Amino acid sequence: MPQEIGWAGIIITILIIVAVIYLFKYIIKQIKYKPYDIKTVPLTGDKSFMDKGMKAIVGLLIFSIVLNFFIYTKLQKTENEVKNLRNNMSASYENLNNSISQIDRYVSSRLDEFVNDNSWVINEEFIIDYEKTTNKEVHLDFQWSFNEIEESAKVYLVYSDEIDKYEKKEAIKQDSGMYKTSLILFPDKEYKYKIMSEGSVIKATEEKEIPEDYYKPGRIEISGMSYEESNGYLQNFAIGVTQQGNLISGLYKPEKLQLVINYKNNEKEISEFQLESESLFTNIWSANIDSFKDKTESIVLEIKYENGHIESNEIWPEDKFSEKLKQK
Known part of the structure; x- marks a missing residue:
């Protein structure tokens, strides 16, 4: 037109x-x-x-x-x-x-039918399957029970390692009345979960984090360090190291901890740590050096794990080891 x-x-x-x-x-x-x-x-x-x-x-x-x-x-x-x-x-x-x-x-x-309520879920328990767990992945069983639940309702564990991306696994009711499901987790990720039942009414718990102690290596930290200097020379040196968390053999447990002393004349000296205490969730080591052969250039903390991984960083004159942990 x-x-x-x-x-x-x-x-x-x-x-x-x-x-x-x-x-x-x-x-x-x-x-x-x-x-x-x-x-x-x-x-x-x-x-x-x-x-x-x-x-x-x-x-x-x-x-x-x-x-x-x-x-x-x-x-x-x-x-x-x-x-x-x-x-x-x-x-x-x-x-x-x-x-x-x-x-x-x-x-x-x-x-409105979807009810968020945590009070109906009780006795949550994570159990590590040590036989299936490797140095790359953790096999984790998770079981729980309910105060009350609809007889015909299906029960699920919904978990995720990323925001808004969930995987839904059905839980099987055991003879004990507990509900159980199994997960495979990776140490370099972080996981969240919630428990859900679907019947005439949909119910779910609030989202919670799976405790890192069950699938991440226990981080080694310097718990204390002291030394004396005179005229630019180190006179003595003492250090304590602690590892807390899930200490599964072959994946998280250190095989050897030692101090590598680098002298100004390019010589090196090794001083090994002594294990003070050991448990499933806490290990403590210490090392003491009463004297030094020459003027010290640097001291390096070296950790060798049972799975072959070696981690090392300077702790004196600068504590680069602790600085690196803060960046993680």
Whole structure:
């Protein structure tokens, strides 16, 4: 429609230009004497030519009026169509808005059935499967019981190592009444979980973290360090090291801890740690150096784990070992 109106406007413009040119030629034709002095222009001329010219001009004007009326009619029709389209769009928007409101009310009513409640889950227990656990992954059994639960409800453990990405595992009811499922966890990740039951009502606990002690290595930290200097020379050095956490043999337990003493004369000396105490979740070592052979350049703490991994970093004159732990 806009394209048709555009062409009509062009045609009208051309017709008006033609009419003006035709009228101008007619006037020039009538001027026979002193064309620039209007007083000397005779009013006589070729009457047949004048009649034809006037008829042509009148015809063009009539055609222009008819064409303008046609364009006006088209514009009115277009305006009515736009109004109808606008009304239809408004009605569609209202219908869509009503539909969204109905969906929102439905979802809200369904969410009301989802009850977050921790009081109904009791006796949670994580158990490490030492036979299946390797130096790359931890096999963990998780079991729990309920204060009360719907007889036909299915029970799930929902856990994740990333935000908003969950894995759902069904828990099996044991003869003891406990529900149990198994997980495979990796030490370089962090896990969250919640327990869910699905019956006539959906219930779930709040999201909690799986304790890192069950799948991450116990971090070794310097629990204390002291030394004496005189004239730029170390006189003595004492250090205590503690490892707390899950200490599974072959994955987390150090095989050897030692101090590597680097002297200014490029010589080295090794001083090994002594294990002070050992348990499933805490190991403590200590090392004491009463004297040094020469001026000391640096002291490095070196840890060799049973799985072959070696970790080392300077602890004197700068404690780079502890600084590295802070960055983890």
